[in-house]
Amino acid sequence: MPHTPAAVLFDMDGTLVDTEPLWWQAAAETAAELGLSLDDSDLPHVLGRAAEHTAAHLHRASGTDRAETELVEQLNRAFAGKVAAEVVPRPGALDLLAALRTAEVPTALVSASPRRVVDLVLGAIGDRWFTTTLAAEDTERTKPDPDPYLAAAARLGLDPAACVAVEDSPAGVASAAAAGCAVLAVPSTVPIAAHGRITLLDSLEEADVALLHALAAARPA
Numbered sequence: 001m002p003h004t005p006a007a008v009l010f011d012m013d014g015t016l017v018d019t020e021p022l023w024w025q026a027a028a029e030t031a032a033e034l035g036l037s038l039d040d041s042d043l044p045h046v047l048g049r050a051a052e053h054t055a056a057h058l059h060r061a062s063g064t065d066r067a068e069t070e071l072v073e074q075l076n077r078a079f080a081g082k083v084a085a086e087v088v089p090r091p092g093a094l095d096l097l098a099a100l101r102t103a104e105v106p107t108a109l110v111s112a113s114p115r116r117v118v119d120l121v122l123g124a125i126g127d128r129w130f131t132t133t134l135a136a137e138d139t140e141r142t143k144p145d146p147d148p149y150l151a152a153a154a155r156l157g158l159d160p161a162a163c164v165a166v167e168d169s170p171a172g173v174a175s176a177a178a179a180g181c182a183v184l185a186v187p188s189t190v191p192i193a194a195h196g197r198i199t200l201l202d203s204l205e206e207a208d209v210a211l212l213h214a215l216a217a218a219r220p221a
Helices: 020-033 040-046 051-062 068-085 093-102 115-125 147-156 170-179 209-217
Strands: 007-010 107-110 132-134 163-167 182-185 198-200
Touching: 007 147, 020 040, 020 051, 020 068, 040 051, 051 068, 068 115, 093 107, 093 209, 107 147, 132 147, 147 163, 147 170, 163 170, 163 209, 170 182, 182 209
Parallel strands: 007 107, 007 163, 107 132, 163 182, 182 198
Antiparallel strands: none
8 A cells, every 4th residue: 555654653551551540540649648639730740751750740849858769669660550450452542553463564662651561561452563662761761752762763674754653642742753753643631732743533443544644645755
């Protein structure tokens, strides 16, 4: 088929699996131990963010004398426990992965979660869907920096501009767009604005290989 994307690069939390509420719960529980109560103003510092960013935010907001590294470990431990108990695929996610596999389009999992959480999710949904997988430890900087998507494209030997990224958060969209990918965004909690090569859908149930072909075809000259 013409205009087939070179590859499709998937975020994990909130995009393929409904883990964003679990990450929020882990952050809220950690915050409560620090005497904080999270609200909507904390969303940009929690959803779509790596544990290091959320830990730094909680550290600043609480003024705690606990080390940030300790908060990172607590957040990751709490999140991993919740993921192990409950992994729910997002609507349409597995169908889209299956369609891409049938069409022989390479795919990558590009996550800001630690490897142990990525592996828990892959154990639940299967790792056969992905040509390669990246976790937070695989790049020096994570989302919203472009490094994870640049690294995924490099592993596949591809130009990021020929790839389509699938995301759910502003931080993830910023990462993929900065890397030069076309972006299909299905917002999970925080609103995302469509602009440039960013296309919005309400659900992955509305996505198919033909749409991804069209997004790849719209790459800059």
